[in-house]
Amino acid sequence: MGKRSRTKARDEQAATAEVGPRQPCPCGSGKRYKACHGDPNAVPAFVNRPFEGLGSECDIIAMRELVPAATAPLTLADPAYADRAVQLCTLLPTAAPAMVRDSGEIWLGLQVQHHFGDPARDLGAVLLKALDAEPGIVGLTSPPGDGPRLQDLVTADTLDITVHEGFGFWLADVEERSAAMTAALEQANDAAAPTQRLTGADAAYWTSVGSKEHLRWVMPEPEDDLLAALARLHAADKDGLAEGSRLVGMFRAHGLLAPVWDLPIGTGAEVLEEPAARFRADLDKALADPTPLTAEQRSARSGLANRQVTIR
Incomplete structure (x- = not known):
């Protein structure tokens, strides 16, 4: 074979x-x-690709696995809940699955401690519980069983994602903060690596982790097609994003790949906008190329396939 x-x-x-x-x-x-x-x-x-069919599937995967602090409003599909505000969040205090605020707004957490096989079903179950819950934390203690998934409960519109510098949004509507609240917020902020979303590329996130900078870009193409296209660009020396950058590997998460570039310290996010747009155009051409891979391209593809890390 x-x-x-x-x-x-x-x-x-x-x-x-x-x-x-x-x-x-x-x-x-x-x-x-x-x-x-x-x-x-x-x-x-x-479930191999749980977020398929949701608006901004790639960004949702990035928010769940790669981005420390970000939020995006969701629109409920049921007209009966048209006035109910729902916010999708990367991480909530204590990694809570959901919180109902005093205002009635629902926050859904993507980065949680439970994992019952289908994150979209988990989110659907938590959302349904939160719609009828009093203010406070809402969670799951056992597999939710059959029922609607998040795709069934919200519209498929593209999400308006806001990346935050830290987790100050947790307490933005809290007037009196206890010492415990402040300490928890400071601890969470200390662990959050600076992150920015590129404005001209879907689901591409720059981050600084102290001694290194990276661009991590979740892409929607099937794995085999994407690997072949990336191999074509690598063999043509077109897989760089900035001077000194290098495509070092990729994450595999929730059925999609997220290529990762190492960047020189001091690169920042802004200078990546134009190169990322150019790379996306080159990648689209490579994806449309029907010719068989050359020996050099096959070697590049093999190297890329060996530099994958599966998340969850």
């Missing part, structure tokens, strides 16, 4: 959860499938 065939077979296995019992679980836990999502008595079946 050729490399392309093996990759396609692997992707089809992951998408349907038809994985051998002794193979690694596709959720990225590091456990064998039979001891993780393949155990009917443990957790529900793993």
Whole structure:
């Protein structure tokens, strides 16, 4: 079986959860499938691409896995809740699944401690609970079972995402802050790496982690097609974004890939706008190229495939 065939077979296995019992679980836990999502008595079946169909799917994945502090308003599809404000958040205090504010606004958290196989179903279940809950924290203590997913409860509009410098939005509507609140906020802010979303590229996020800067860009294309296109650009020396930058690998998260570039210290986000737009145009051309990969391009593709890290 050729490399392309093996990759396609692997992707089809992951998408349907038809994985051998002794193979690694596709959720990225590091456990064998039979001891993780393949155990009917443990957790529900793993959903490979849970956020497909949602507006800004790539940004939602970035918010869940890569971005420290960001928010985006959601619009409920049910006209009965047209006046109910819902905010999608990267992280809430104590990693809460949801909070109902005193105003009645609902905050949904993406970065949570539970993982029941389908994050979109988890979000749907939490949202339904929050709609009927009093102000306070709303969560899940067990798998939610069958029911509507987030896609079924909100419109598919593109999200208006705001990246915050820290978690000050947690307490923006709190007039009297206790010492415990202030301490928790300071602790969360200390752990948040500076992050900015590029304005001219969907789901592309610059971040500084002290000794390094990165651009992490969640892309919607199928893995095999994206790897081939990236290999074409690498072989043509067109995969850089700024002087001294380097495409070093990629994350695999919730069914999509997120290429990662190392950037020289001091690059910042602003100077990446034009190169990112140019790269996206080159990538689109490479994606549309039907010719077989050359030996050099196949070698580049193999190298990229070996530099992937699966998140969850």
